[in-house]
Amino acid sequence: METKYRHRVHRDKQYWPGAIDCYDLTDLEGLLVRGERIDGVQVDYLKTFFVLDTRHLVGATNAIILDSERGIVSTKQTVAQLMHTVRQSLRVGAQQRLRDLATIEALSRHKLPIICRDMQFLPVTFRNLPGHHWFGGHQFLHADGEGTGTMVQLWNGVRLEVPITKRAFMKQVERVQLLQLLLAEDDVYYERYSYGGQVGGKRLADELEYAGYRNFSQRLNQEQYGLPVDDADLESWLLGYFGGRYRSDSRLSG
Numbered sequence: 103m104e105t106k107y108r109h110r111v112h113r114d115k116q117y118w119p120g121a122i123d124c125y126d127l128t129d130l131e132g133l134l135v136r137g138e139r140i141d142g143v144q145v146d147y148l149k150t151f152f153v154l155d156t157r158h159l160v161g162a163t164n165a166i167i168l169d170s171e172r173g174i175v176s177t178k179q180t181v182a183q184l185m186h187t188v189r190q191s192l193r194v195g196a197q198q199r200l201r202d203l204a205t206i207e208a209l210s211r212h213k214l215p216i217i218c219r220d221m222q223f224l225p226v227t228f229r230n231l232p233g234h235h236w237f238g239g240h241q242f243l244h245a246d247g248e249g250t251g252t253m254v255q256l257w258n259g260v261r262l263e264v265p266i267t268k269r270a271f272m273k274q275v276e277r278v279q280l281l282q283l284l285l286a287e288d289d290v291y292y293e294r295y296s297y298g299g300q301v302g303g304k305r306l307a308d309e310l311e312y313a314g315y316r317n318f319s320q321r322l323n324q325e326q327y328g329l330p331v332d333d334a335d336l337e338s339w340l341l342g343y344f345g346g347r348y349r350s351d352s353r354l355s356g
Contacts, residue, residue, distance in 0.1 A: 110148050110170070110220075110241055113258035117173025124253070124261040125168075128231065130156050133166055137174030143167060145184050147221040151241040151256055155181045155233030170241075170258045185216065185223070185236055192218055203284050215239070215278040217285055224278045228265040237264075239278045245271060 145153060145167060152168040165184060167175045189197060204211045215224040222239035241256040247268035254262045
């Protein structure tokens with residue numbers, strides 16, 4: 103999926119008409135009525151700007167996706183399932199690198215965001231309301247305090263009334279923006295296993311990165327520690343550590 107900022111300003115006015123000034127995120131039932139049910143839908147990197155948890159509501163719907171191009175979409179998939187798919191689409195080791203950077207910078211590792219290039223998704227909870235939601239920080243333009251809530255203006259022109267204090271909301275936004283900047287400045291994060299930035303005109307595939315980790319682990323155990331390495335055990339360790347995207351049949355030998 104596209105992960106460049108230039109795509110964030112578009113919105114389909116059929117779904118997001120200018121006549122509606124603001125969308126109240128405490129009115130989840132109202133959003134469900136306006137939306138379309140699509141089971142199997144997925145989160146888009148930059149066009150999705152909120153993933154809302156509706157498991158506590160009556161009915162079979164578990165989540166609502168607010169998307170610049172698709173409008174309001176409800177689904178039986180849970181927020182956890184939707185965001186797990188996003189995590190699984192990242193480069194191998196991306197979330198571990200994010201945790202490492204947070205530790206180095208003395209930032210909280212609690213409720214870490216998901217970041218990929220320009221994409222930013224940060225976890226949020228609403229005041230006095232159940233559920234665990236995700237906000238697409240890549241769409242954030244500015245925020246104004248509205249009593250105990252926050253009016254959020256997005257790049258795509260949509261305004262949202264969010265039941266979070268401005269102070270708490272901006273603390274989350276500023277943290278994800280800092281982490282994104284740190285990731286962008288970390289050449290190793292983007293260019294590891296890419297000699298001179300590319301090989302044969304293309305970046306190395308994620309499978310090659312995975313193979314590199316695997317071969318390195320084998321040599322480290324065998325040559326430095328003299329430990330026997332069982333293929334199944336090594337596969338299990340790597341899949342558990344990096345999130346389990348690849349299987350042995352897609353592994354490349356080194």
